[in-house]
Amino acid sequence: MAFEGLTERLQKTFNNLRRKGKVTEADLRDTMREIRLALLEADVNFQVVKKFVKTVRDQAVGTDILDGLNPAQQIVKLVNDELVKTMGSTDAPLNKSDKIPTIIMMAGLQGAGKTTTTGKLALKLKNEQHARPLLVAADVYRPAAVDQLVQVGERIDVPVYQEGTDANPVDIVRRGLAQAAENKNDYVFIDTAGRLQIDEKLMQELSDIKSLAHPDEILLVVDAMTGQNAVNTAEGFNNQLDITGVVLTKLDGDTRGGAALSIRAVTGKPIKFVGQGEKMEDLDVFHPDRMASRILGMGDMLTLIEKTQRDFDQKQAEEMNQKIRENTFDFNDFVDQLNQVQNMGPMEDIMKMIPGMANNPALQNVNMDPKDMEHMKAVVYSMTPQEREDPDILNPSRRRRIAAGAGRPVVEVNRMIKQFNQMKKMMNQVSKGNFNGLDGMLGKGVSGRLSKMAMNSMVRRNKKNKKKRMKKNKKK
Structure with missing residues (x-):
């Protein structure tokens, strides 16, 4: 993903700055040097970098930010504002003729x-x-x-x-x-x-x-x-x-x-x-302001909400809400929601639009494989029509049959059914007005939960792979 290296380096620089509490002129010089190197490594034009760093430094010194409250936070704001300005301040609409075409x-x-x-x-x-x-x-x-x-x-x-x-x-x-x-x-x-x-x-x-x-x-x-x-x-x-x-x-x-x-x-x-x-x-x-926010690892909720509104079918969403209210959400609906989440694009890109997710340690070096959702769908497709409509009948023998049919471990099938039941419970609470946190920002609750399920699955897999690599290295 674009800006990944730049985002990581800038976040590291700002985290070091925040830990200091009081920021000295020497700290500011070091920070400006790191920002300059980060921008140059991101292949930003040298003259643009030179002007960018000078502007931020002059504003930080000229407005007595170092002597004020939360100097690190104010420097981040200066960098954000200058990023927006450098990229154009506001979005530019298409020129349109007074007469067609x-x-x-x-x-x-x-x-x-x-x-x-x-x-x-x-x-x-x-x-x-x-x-x-x-x-x-x-x-x-x-x-x-x-x-x-x-x-x-x-x-x-x-x-x-x-x-x-x-x-x-x-x-x-x-x-x-x-x-x-x-x-x-x-x-x-x-x-x-x-x-x-x-x-x-x-x-x-x-x-x-x-x-x-x-x-x-x-x-x-x-x-x-x-x-x-x-x-x-x-x-x-x-x-x-x-x-x-x-x-x-x-x-x-x-x-x-x-x-x-x-x-x-x-x-x-x-x-x-x-x-x-x-x-x-x-x-x-x-949108320059949204891009600046993403570069600094602060997410991009406006784009995410617009993407959700564009990619989610309104009529289907209303039908889904009705099923949630009636507590009749089943595995057929689950697959429909998986498909809609996949239509929104790579999961890691979606996650990084959520504030705080871009620098979440759980997501660092996580390769979010699209196959995770395909595995979920394979489990559902291995169910009978009756099992999809009535998940309560999924006893251990049925789960073993489903696992064999999907080519997935029984433990994975059990985990997915457990998460499905938790999601149903969460959606039931949402329908009654008990709505907190980020769940629901993606598709009125359903896809937000699906995103978490997918992410948890991917993080688990990556931790497992990391342990395997560590064992291999020890043997070597």
Whole structure:
């Protein structure tokens, strides 16, 4: 996950600071040095780091924070505020034309995920604004680029205007815009060509398309995993095209996150969206304040709540609440909830959005395997319809049969049934108004409990693996 190394190092630095009680100028110098090293290791632009550290240090000294109450806490706040400012202060909405269509030109180098991002953004507008977008295939050079955009269009049920690979891209765009005007499409996405690097021919073609289409948005798609190269790419495209915004892709990958912290400061152009997953729904608005909170390990509850509202079916949630009130929640409902939790994305990413979880020792170095939930489902699928609907009949012999059918140990089946019963009890209390803690932030109680079940299972497995490794090392 992006920022993992940066988050860990910053948390360690701030924890050392908090333990001191009174903070001296020497402590502040050491803290600023650690922050500078952490940012540089995260591949943040050197000039951005230099300005960042100087600003925080000057504010800490200039406002007499060291002599006040909770100086460590106030320094953390200064760092948070400067992170937000560096990334753009507020989220930047899409530019929208006064008359239809709004034209969005997508640009970027090969491999950044431009075509997929084009489809993700079109789907987002379609779902959230009931938009009627048209995709225009103007990349006639990359092998199978047109076919890829057509496939993306089919996946999201959005029309694609294409003329194959023999036509001139500028002519394709001209005729695509004519079709959009005829069909009253309110958004047109122009998927332009990319190269392995910025060159004169590419830029001339993009400039010609810009002159013809007069796009309301020129969004540059950059791969966050390329670090400083992403910043250099953004600067190069901006100098040539005067882009209006950036979309960062693969922010969920093994990336140090420096691009997200550098692009706005270097180009002056906002990051508008971030891609964090392979599904077509995995595109989020970029919120600088939320990203800063995640970098500092303070969670991101607003994004988590929005994600829950988006990924959980409202009608199904109401039906589930009714079953909870009537105490008729069974294993069929349990599997439905597991599926919905899985749709929200990797469990470790969900957990880190909860305040306090990002630096929870129980989660350190925990590999949250998606197979854990599949094992739970395998246990349920090994039950008879009657057993799923009436868990009270699950006696020891039935449990042994279920374990054999699922290929899981009996102890695991027993544990899951016990946790299921505890969850039913918890949900019953919630329905009566006894509601405390974080349970319920994910899917009105059900998925929050499921998340805890999954996490406990994963932590247990990791502890077991750790013991095995220790035994192996002792033998060696």
